[in-house]
Amino acid sequence: MARAISTPKKIMWTALAWGVGLLIFFPILWTFLTSFKTEATAISDPPVWFLFDWTTENYSDVLARSNYPLALMNSIIIAVGSTLLGIVIAVPAAWAMAFVPGKRTKDVLMWMLSTKMLPAVGVLYPLVLIAKYLNVYDSRIMLIVVLMLINLPIIVWMLYTYFREIPGEILEAARMDGASLGKEIIYVLTPMALPGIASTILLNIILAWNEAFWTILLTTVDAAPLTKFIASFSAPEGLFYAKLSAASIMAIAPIIVMGWFSQKQLVRGLTFGAVK
């Protein structure tokens, strides 16, 4: 039962929270503003805030120099693909762990999580050699599989925590009602866990989107996503802050927009289902 709160107090909290929120957001805002400046304004002293001649020149420069649409497309395909593949593998596993827990369920889960601690460089050469051997170097499918494997433990864990909140009685009811295991998962479990699954998907899309080791080293052109795109703007001769900003904004904008539109699910996802 929430207590009624006086307005002045509320205004004070509002001011404070907005202040802190803007402070945290500031680097992104600043990058955004800089991306519309000329290179000279970008490093002018003192810094200019909003009153400058807004130009989209940086964006057109960046677009002219690299194949942004392809990189964007690759990012989307890889992030979404790896996440969905992960979900398909993880749902049954999480079902089993959540509803038919055995003595070793916790250990298996922890073991899965510990595979995430494998330092990527440690297995770089083996993986490159395997990719070459299988002839999947610079292919989206390779990245989809690799990123799926990297994120699978997190997906399983998140789904597991969401599934555990679903009362087992409902699944038993479905079983009494004559649903087979597959139908039980498709018609009952999945729709019920949909918010949790959506959160899991969103969070893992972000993680996959931002993965910047494998996506750079296992791709050249065909499968190169935005992480590689940004690597071509990171330190050109001369400090091109404005161009760097424009490229940065282009790389992060899709995911930020997606995040904002799916705020509610995402917030849930960001808690990794670990806290109710």
Next chain:
Amino acid sequence: MATQHSRTSARIMVAPAVFVLLVWMLVPLCMTLYFSFADYRPLRATFDAWIGFDNYVSFLTSDSFLSSVGVTLQMVAGILCITIGGGVVLALLLDQPMFGQGIVRILVIAPFFVMPTVSALVWKNMFFNVDNGLFSYLWRFFGAQPYDFLSQAPLFSIIVIVAWQWLPFATLILLTAVQSLSSEQLEAAEMDGAPPLSRFWHIILPHLSRAITVVILIQTIFLLSIFAEIFVTTNGAFGTRTLTYLVYQRVLESQNIGLGSAGGIVAVILANVVAIFLMRIVGKNLDN
């Protein structure tokens, strides 16, 4: 809920996930293990399949190894402190009644979306840069000598960048936890005469302990493999070379795959030590 039939199905259902992760663990890891006993330096066209434990000996006895372990621990600990401390404060702040809570939350989450490379670049160039960085303007504005973050306080700078990215995560988990605290408990404490600070110490903080363990667990998993931020900002200079980065240097910069693989195996072992340690605590905390 536990008939023989369902137990059998359960085993079949976990199988794919366990299988792919096993393959993922084993195949590259076995190859790495194989390389770690080899003198494998492609740039010299050297491949000597068995040189015993030489790689391990030279990796473990070099000065850089111990210092990199120290750096890793400092970095992870620093980031955890900032994100958890800041996260608790922010969570409490966001839990207050206010206008536009949704928007503030959006603002606070945003850093989590930013690619590590991008955020490292932005911080390095637009904030930490001594000549053109915003901090320098700020310092000069207050009449101070601009401070060169990346060389004077490199570890701290990286910690700031990474903490900025992970603060949203900690905040959101803790916020959810704060919101799950029953208001009756707080009211009971209020009736019991506890002033706000005591309520925080005696009621809220203990309530958050579970959420804090989760934050520690998940962040540690991700933080142990921080790479892009170091690569972009200091390239491992000024005492910011973590274990992961050291392995990277061995493998990719020195092109000594054998030595690097040995380092990779060492890192895997250490990470799992940390993992087991964490899981123990967390496992216990998650059970109740």
Next chain:
Amino acid sequence: MGRITLDRVQKKFGDVEVIPPLDLIIEDGEFVVFVGPSGCGKSTLLRLIAGLEDVSGGEIRIDGRPATDLPPAKRGLAMVFQSYALYPHMSVRKNIAFPLKMAGMAQDEQDRRIAKAATALNLTDYLDRRPGQLSGGQRQRVAIGRAIVREPAAFLFDEPLSNLDAALRVGMRMEISELHKTLATTMIYVTHDQVEAMTMADKIVVLRAGHVEQVGSPLELYKTPRNTFVAGFIGSPKMNLLTGAAAAAHGAATIGIRPEHLDVVDSGGTFTGRVGVAEHLGSDTFFHVHVPEMAEPMTVRAGGEVGLTHGDTIHLTPRAAHIHRFDAQGLRIA
């Protein structure tokens, strides 16, 4: 000491007036129960007294001193919550000690009081457990212990037993009653269980939509409900209310007859109907009888076992002295 006076106390949430201006005096040492349907404002009223909500108007006085603007901790009241609201990370001992610690009480005095409360509440063996390791009843007792040690001017209970199962509820009910007898401290008790209200209260306050419908001792309310609302609310099973011709015959718009005031007769009788469900409890039998005078089945309580079952015809006569008459506004006709 614990005389609590509410003087035109009013509460609005935004534009919604949940409690219209209300006067109420609770005497020192009284056991007062607030009853009423869900959402009628019982909890709100209790929280106003506790200071957990600000009043929108009016004044609250505790022992004559104005308390309207005092923070909860300063009012000298203790509250027991429905969810117990124990601190899960503290041992029972620490839970009980918490208010004392906050008051900065000396350790030995704390120990003394805790020991006393633990003995009174049979908690001595559990002092070092965490709340999570206790049963529902024990938890409730810890919550009460936490309230007792402060030696408050009055105890406030908000549906303290509603999370317990039936058997435990009966036991705890009696424990709280005995506690009241021992401590002789004012207690305000919110419930929507009218058995609790009847058995525990010195004085019952029946609320409807924030209004006080009637204040009185349980038997007063049982015998002379002021209106049909109170009549229907107090007594279990519910009073049968009849309108139309049956009521007009008694010169009223509505008449009420309690199930225990209907006698089963062999033939004739005022009402004749068909037995719907017959519930045989051994000690009593309840018949739900379909009579033409009432839309719902009429409930009848017969002592012991009566050999009638589903579908039988039954003849009933009300005891004339126990017929309640109400006018068109639903008010009691004396």
Next chain:
Amino acid sequence: MGRITLDRVQKKFGDVEVIPPLDLIIEDGEFVVFVGPSGCGKSTLLRLIAGLEDVSGGEIRIDGRPATDLPPAKRGLAMVFQSYALYPHMSVRKNIAFPLKMAGMAQDEQDRRIAKAATALNLTDYLDRRPGQLSGGQRQRVAIGRAIVREPAAFLFDEPLSNLDAALRVGMRMEISELHKTLATTMIYVTHDQVEAMTMADKIVVLRAGHVEQVGSPLELYKTPRNTFVAGFIGSPKMNLLTGAAAAAHGAATIGIRPEHLDVVDSGGTFTGRVGVAEHLGSDTFFHVHVPEMAEPMTVRAGGEVGLTHGDTIHLTPRAAHIHRFDAQGLRIA
């Protein structure tokens, strides 16, 4: 059709034998209630019948056919869960249709059955709502509807009413009873509320630690409990059990007297004691009397109002015909 036979059915969880080998026959069309204290294995037994758990030994037959190894869906039983276990993402209609859809039934037959069930359960207006938009009682009805449409050989209920509040519980209890009368299908009903057991059952099975203590009709159990456990368990308030001299006087190790079988007399009387708590419900008064013969207070039920309060001395006489005698093993002496 729905005759269920349990033949030396046994259940172990790991090394713990929760149900020792147990025989039980449930006749077609019977309403059987399992009662017993918490943890005695009621739910486990029900789930064994449903097929949600594997038996560790013995055989279950439904209508003569062995069902021990059949999966739940094949046993032709329907279950109503304590938590309702509705599918929250489906409308009421879809919830009810789910088992039919799983059985691959034709759409028009589905519609027909749903309409019939909805009418029977008064759900027609809610068919397009989601479970979340329904009240507790309505949800319970949907759960029953989902069970009905399958036209099962038997219904299994696991404490279906324990999540409802007291008033609703009474209503739903009657609805389920009426349903049983209408459908005449076997029903197995688990509860720990003995009022439910008494009012609904054709046959009560009293369980303790997996053992069947007594099987019989409610009144049989009320009148001739086979041992002190059943005696104490059936009847509300609980039977007073006396040992020692008072029992020896009746040639028994223990005697039991129900509260309703003690009469308050002006003087003399078999028992004399001091009134502890007196609960005045209007219709009845319950006294908890401290008598030297019993450790706990003796419970007495007096009809109407009796002018005795806390601290008064009271004289009591049991009705001789209603004294239950038990031997040293707690077994009834005929």
Next chain:
Amino acid sequence: EEITIATVNNGDMVRMQALSPAWEEQTGNTINWVVLEENVLRQNVTTDISTGGGQYDVMTIGTYEAPIWGANDWLVSLNDGMADDWNADDLLPAIRGGLTVDGTLVAAPFYGESSMVMYRRDLMEAAGLEMPEAPTWQFIREAAAAMTDRDADINGICARGKAGWGENMAFLTAMSNSFGARWFDMDWTAQFDSPEWAETLTFYLEMMAESGPAGAANNGFNENLTLFQQGKCGMWIDATVAASFVTNPEDSTVADQVGFALAPDTGLGKRGNWLWAWSLAIPASSDKQEIAKDFISWATGPGYTTLVAENEGWANVPPGTRQSLYDNAEYLAAAPFAQMTLDSINSADPTAPSVQEVPYTGVQFVAIPEFAGIATQVGQQFSDALAGNMTAEEALAAAQTLTTEEMEAAGY
């Protein structure tokens, strides 16, 4: 057909990318560009070449990689198969030498560079000094001190401080050559404990402390370029290619005040300048070697020079690879720094970089595979020293230890 080219994201390469449609139209082939920041590029191509990944048909590499990779037979010989007008003999001998392994040319230079002093004539004048053609380190240090005016945000000297074998170590190794220091003696023993290295590093640190910009330890080429263009540096010793940027009035606020001089010396006979060429090479794993050769012929041939000149002006043509460019009057007129660049390149000798005898080739690097890894770590020590986190002695001692360790591990 399609070829994939990996290149670095600096100005000249980006320009090549922009002009490449000309080649595509001409030949009907298409190019997939992979333009990456230098470190990321190295990561990518090294992984690819050492695993035989075969992802690239043309790679952009430097004079450091070329001899090592060439020796492993990872690169396709460019001795034959190049276009007719692609005249190998026109290449500057120092550059060509650096890209030749056992008589086989393994990479074609796209642009070459050495290092030199760039200075502000106005500030020099204000300080009452005059820059000689070939200054000494001593002069540079004194001039820097005289020009420094920290209140006005003017630093006498800008030089690389950012850690990395291609960053501060390029500068310091070249500088150490002129102080008579060397990386290794003839037994491959590390020489950081030598007095020459002590002198080099001390001199560098003191000079930077007196007259260098704040945060010098993070400054690489890009940072210094910006500083210089903003008028914050009195002198800057760095790559000759910078000349065209600092004299470009569009980007530089001091374009008309820039003077050039040879890299400094100490009178021992070697100057502190380096030699570097970004070059295009074809990995042996490529299956489109013919087309790749055709592209390289186009991009590094004289035709490309003309193309750039037509489109962007002579000042922007890639410098430092061909004698013919320096014989071109139009170029000499447009590029005031041309002669200085040529002289600098010609004065560097990869085979005898130091005053003392050395077992290796390379001016600002040591052409052995281990070098990059070692030098980056040494660079980190020196960068740390520049940041004030340790003394010169400590840095050198650390460098000596780690180099010795690594060389032992490498089997020397």
